[in-house]
Amino acid sequence: MTxxxxxxxxxxxxxxxxLLAMIFLGMNSVIxxxxxxxxxxxxxPYILLSFAVLLCHTFRxxxxxxxxxxxxxxxxxxxxxxxxxxxxxxxxxELSLLATLLPVACLLVYAFPNNGVNSKSMLLYAIIVALFIxxxxxxxxxxxxxxxxxxxxxxxxxxxxxxRLPFVLVLYSLSLLGLTSxxxxxxxxSIDAVVYSTILLTSCTFILFDVQFISSTMFSTLxxxxxIYVMSASHDMAFNDQLTNIPGRHALEVDMKHLGRKYSxxxxxxxxxxxxxxxxxxxxxxDVLRLVARLITETGGGARAYRYGGEEFTILFKxxxxxxxxxxxxxxxxxxxxxxxxxxxxNSRPENHELGIKKRGYSNQPMKTVNVTISIxxxxxxxxxxxxxxxxxxxxxxxxxxxAGRNRLCESLVSQ
Numbered sequence: 001m002t003x004x005x006x007x008x009x010x011x012x013x014x015x016x017x018x019l020l021a022m023i024f025l026g027m028n029s030v031i032x033x034x035x036x037x038x039x040x041x042x043x044x045p046y047i048l049l050s051f052a053v054l055l056c057h058t059f060r061x062x063x064x065x066x067x068x069x070x071x072x073x074x075x076x077x078x079x080x081x082x083x084x085x086x087x088x089x090x091x092x093x094e095l096s097l098l099a100t101l102l103p104v105a106c107l108l109v110y111a112f113p114n115n116g117v118n119s120k121s122m123l124l125y126a127i128i129v130a131l132f133i134x135x136x137x138x139x140x141x142x143x144x145x146x147x148x149x150x151x152x153x154x155x156x157x158x159x160x161x162x163x164r165l166p167f168v169l170v171l172y173s174l175s176l177l178g179l180t181s182x183x184x185x186x187x188x189x190s191i192d193a194v195v196y197s198t199i200l201l202t203s204c205t206f207i208l209f210d211v212q213f214i215s216s217t218m219f220s221t222l223x224x225x226x227x228i229y230v231m232s233a234s235h236d237m238a239f240n241d242q243l244t245n246i247p248g249r250h251a252l253e254v255d256m257k258h259l260g261r262k263y264s265x266x267x268x269x270x271x272x273x274x275x276x277x278x279x280x281x282x283x284x285x286x287d288v289l290r291l292v293a294r295l296i297t298e299t300g301g302g303a304r305a306y307r308y309g310g311e312e313f314t315i316l317f318k319x320x321x322x323x324x325x326x327x328x329x330x331x332x333x334x335x336x337x338x339x340x341x342x343x344x345x346x347n348s349r350p351e352n353h354e355l356g357i358k359k360r361g362y363s364n365q366p367m368k369t370v371n372v373t374i375s376i377x378x379x380x381x382x383x384x385x386x387x388x389x390x391x392x393x394x395x396x397x398x399x400x401x402x403x404a405g406r407n408r409l410c411e412s413l414v415s416q
Contacts, residue, residue: 007232009188013181016197016225020204023217034213042216045075048223052230057117059234063109063191065117066125067198068226070105073129074098074202075219086164086209090140097136099169099206103176105129106195114191163207173203190233197225241307243286244293252306252314256387264317264325264380265387267394268296271373271406273311280343280370288341288372295336301328314391322380322411329376329409336374337407343368375401379412 023030034041049072056065077098086092108128112121159167180196183189205218241248247255270276270292277285289311296305296313301324306314317325377398379390393412401410 007188007236009185012188012193013184013196016200019221019225020201023221027211027217030217031212034216041213041220042079045216045219045223046072048220049075049226052223052226053117055227055230059230059237060114060116061190061230061233062115062117062119062122063112064194064226064230064233065122066109066112067106067194068223069126070102070129071198071202071219071222071226073133074102075215077133078215078219082209082215090143092164093143094136094140095164095206095209096166096169097139099165099173099203101132101136102202103173103199105132106198107176107180109191109195164210165207170207173199173207177203190229190236193232194226194229197229198222201225241293244290244307246293246297247304247306249306249308252308252316255304255306255316256391259316259381259387260318262319262321262381263387263390264320264322264378265390265394266315266317266325266329266379267308267377267391267398268292268313268315269375269398269402270311271375271402273372276370276372284343291339291341292336292372292374295339296332298335299328299332301325303328314394320380321382322378326378326409326411329378333374333376333407333409337371340369340371343370373407375406376409377401377412378409383412 049068052068053065053072056062056068077094081094082091082098084091086095105128108125112125115121157167158164159170163170177196177199180192180199183192184196201218201222205215208214239247239251239254270288273285273288276288289307293305293307293313296303296315299305299315301317301320303325304316304318306316308314315329375398377394377396377400379393379397381387381390383393384390397410397412401408404410
């Protein structure tokens with residue numbers, strides 16, 4: 001099924017935590033395996049993260065590639081610069097800088113569009129990461145002669161028994177972890193899961209840096225997670241409609257194979273949508289499609305909505321026959337009909353749809369209120385056992401609804 005628990009916000013929030021707990025419970029075994037395969041284990045993060053970047057290029061996941069690039073650079077710095085005891089030289093200072101800048105680099109990806117790896121955005125991001133490294137090197141050089149000692153005894157003090165990392169950076173890491181976990185729970189986007197998992201596992205790396213092989217273990221785990229997230233994002237692209245952000249026709253075809261013994265299907269069409277598009281333009285037409293899609297997803301009765309194509313949508317109701325779902329569909333028709341959509345002067349419309357909603361009522365520009373309606377055809381599997389035939393009956397009922405005047409629900413009346 002395309003609507004799987006593994007893509008839910010709760011799973012994406014909990015799975016890195018469970019994985020982390022499993023790693024720490026089996027840390028002795030991890031250390032033993034790493035010692036036995038030291039050369040391979042120390043290079044495994046490079047292999048996995050590089051493969052993740054390659055997948056990001058294949059599936060045009062620029063933001064995930066940016067995070068993978070940051071992780072590759074961070075792991076390289078750890079292997080080159082941080083292999084000495086933390087109480088020698090500027091090692092602790094360099095660890096502190098890395099713990100500060102890596103989360104910033106990860107959060108910075110939200111400022112970029114999700115273009116391909118070979119885009120200008122990726123080049124600009126790489127330049128910013130390089131500038132971070134240059135600035136950090138200049139900072140370390142300034143404190144090379146021991147000036148860092150006063151800092152480590154002051155602002156950057158450590159708490160014995162907690163971490164060798166300065167306490168303020170422990171709090172900083174936990175705060176960013178809390179922020180990114182909220183993003184996962186609210187928005188549940190693939191990039192949110194990537195950034196959250198990255199900050200979680202890298203924070204553990206820096207806070208527990210004196211644990212043997214912690215960096216190779218955590219960065220290898222992140223490489224595996226990154227590959228999984230890229231594949232998950234490609235799955236979303238294949239099954240979700242990009243405009244309305246609801247499942248598309250491909251997802252419908254897959255879900256129709258797992259409907260069970262009792263189900264209903266509804267075909268929905270926006271009335272006079274072509275005329276609406278010709279009158280107000282395709283941008284506002286897209287807004288109408290998003291609006292109708294959102295209202296359809298709020299249909300009760302366990303409805304699952306799909307964009308079938310163009311201005312047509314499909315709803316599946318598992319374990320319910322037509323008579324049980326008709327009240328929910330009638331409510332949907334009424335809710336869409338009474339929804340007032342404000343059309344502003346197209347030259348002054350905000351680019352961001354949500355910003356436009358917030359500014360509603362505060363603009364001096366001329367506005368017009370319009371309403372759209374939908375027609376619905378309904379059928380269930382009491383007339384035929386084949387999902388494709390039930391869908392065709394619902395489509396025929398939709399045409400009857402349009403012929404009867406639109407803005408109404410018609411049910412297939414084919415007898416058994």
